[in-house]
Amino acid sequence: MNSKLPHLETTIFTVMSQLANQHQAINLAQGFPDFEPHSSLIESLNYYSYQNYNQYAPMIGVEKLRNFIAQKVERFHHAIYHPEQEITITNGASQAIFTAIASIIEKGDEVIIFEPAYDLYKPAVEMFGGVVQPIQLKYPDYQIDFEELKQKVTSNTKLVIFNNPNNPSGKIFTADDLIQIESILKDQNCYIISDEVYEHMTFDGKEHQSFARIPSLKERTFITASFGKLCHVTGWKVGYVLAGAALMKEFRKVHQFNVFCVHTPSQYAIADYLDDENNYLELNDFFQQKRDYFVKGLSTTKFEMIPAEGTYFVSASYKNYSPLDDKSFAQQLTIDHKVATIPFSAFYHDALNEHVIRFCFAKQEETLDAALERLNRL
Incomplete structure (x- = not known):
């Protein structure tokens, strides 16, 4: 078979999530919340399913x-x-x-x-x-x-x-x-x-x-x-x-x-x-509180934070910790310190290494606390 994408490997999100599962690490890599959606949304889904909107x-x-x-x-x-x-x-x-x-x-x-x-x-x-x-x-x-x-x-x-x-x-x-x-x-x-x-x-x-x-x-x-x-x-x-x-x-x-x-x-x-409309208009404040909580928790570490103006990700330089390339550092952080992140080089065509990793803060407070405890021990 002639591959249409011969140089492409498995996406970094799958790779890091699998590594997190393998090593029982806290997954701050893949961008998904670990908290439940609003109960009314689930109730509405069930209602339409039972009403045969199928x-x-x-x-x-x-x-x-x-x-x-x-x-x-x-x-x-x-x-x-x-x-x-x-x-x-x-x-x-x-x-x-x-x-x-x-x-x-x-x-x-x-x-x-x-x-x-x-x-x-x-x-x-x-x-x-x-x-x-x-x-x-x-x-x-x-x-x-x-x-x-x-x-x-x-x-x-x-x-x-x-x-x-x-x-x-x-x-x-x-x-x-x-x-x-x-x-x-x-x-x-x-x-x-x-x-x-x-x-x-x-x-x-x-x-x-x-x-x-x-x-x-x-x-x-x-x-x-x-x-x-x-x-x-x-x-x-x-x-x-x-x-x-x-x-x-x-x-x-x-x-x-x-x-x-x-x-x-x-x-x-x-x-x-x-x-x-409050179910979407309040998202800015909801996620800003999570961003601020996580960033404050990292303030006592040697990570150099990049200001996060939007999304539910915050990124940081780890150059004060290691000379490793970002993919190696992210793997080491997952395996040895049980916190999974995403290396920034995955987002560049030439795998540009800026010694930066990305954290997802769309998590429950207890998840962020557990991750922060581990990151503060670096």
């Missing part, structure tokens, strides 16, 4: 959920998306991103990715014959080099993939950042995927900036988001995509022959749960 949902998603998304986006970003033509419910944000890439990328197309980047982007592009042109955002501030972006955008550029707030750095890109990107791309014949799964996890009063707010780019942008993150149910794998009608038409051509539709009772349960 057959195929509409290919584009349950109407009530699509209407909620349209209303939320209009409220927060003053952008209109038609729920029938421009919103599709997906099997998680990853499927939305993969399907968007599949719908537009052809052999030889160039795709700009800002690194550190979620490790789905590059292999998905390459699977369809695209060529990744990375722009590295580097330690410690992870700012965009707009001059490099200008140089990288050419007539061969088909797509730019953007993640805000950024996983893994926790960086939030500002309205000015988006305006500068707009000025570079507005006259170019290319598309955008804006990965906005952490839109409701922004801290210290910072506001999430969406490409839905940029009218000149809206019609050629896929915006992807996650209900798994929004509702603490990552295992349900429910997300969505927004796009202009012409783009969405192409997206749905792929979507219908990929997953066709998404788990029916979950869609109804999520729609009911989000009727109470």
Whole structure:
């Protein structure tokens, strides 16, 4: 067999979670909460299951959920998306991103990715014959080099993939950042995927900036988001995509022959749960408290923290502890000290080693306490 991805190994999230299980380590590596979702959400899921909402949902998603998304986006970003033509419910944000890439990328197309980047982007592009042109955002501030972006955008550029707030750095890109990107791309014949799964996890009063707010780019942008993150149910794998009608038409051509539709009772349960806006508007404060608690707990260690402006990750340099590369240090930390993390090099195409690791703080307080006790013994 000729592999389509001959150089690709198992994703770092699976590798580190397996290592954590093998050595009974606390898993602060993979990004999922270890606390229960709200009981009303589970009750609603059970209700719809027992009421026999168990057959195929509409290919584009349950109407009530699509209407909620349209209303939320209009409220927060003053952008209109038609729920029938421009919103599709997906099997998680990853499927939305993969399907968007599949719908537009052809052999030889160039795709700009800002690194550190979620490790789905590059292999998905390459699977369809695209060529990744990375722009590295580097330690410690992870700012965009707009001059490099200008140089990288050419007539061969088909797509730019953007993640805000950024996983893994926790960086939030500002309205000015988006305006500068707009000025570079507005006259170019290319598309955008804006990965906005952490839109409701922004801290210290910072506001999430969406490409839905940029009218000149809206019609050629896929915006992807996650209900798994929004509702603490990552295992349900429910997300969505927004796009202009012409783009969405192409997206749905792929979507219908990929997953066709998404788990029916979950869609109804999520729609009911989000009727109470406090269930998502309070997430910023909820996760900021966890961030602050974890960062305070690490303040007596020799880790040098990177400010986390959003997401549910906080990252740190470990250079005061070890000269090891980040993957080796993360493995050692898991095996010897029983705390699993993610090495930042996994988010760069060339495995750039900045001596930085990522912690997930979306955990119960007792989980964080146990991890902090071990990390303070380093």
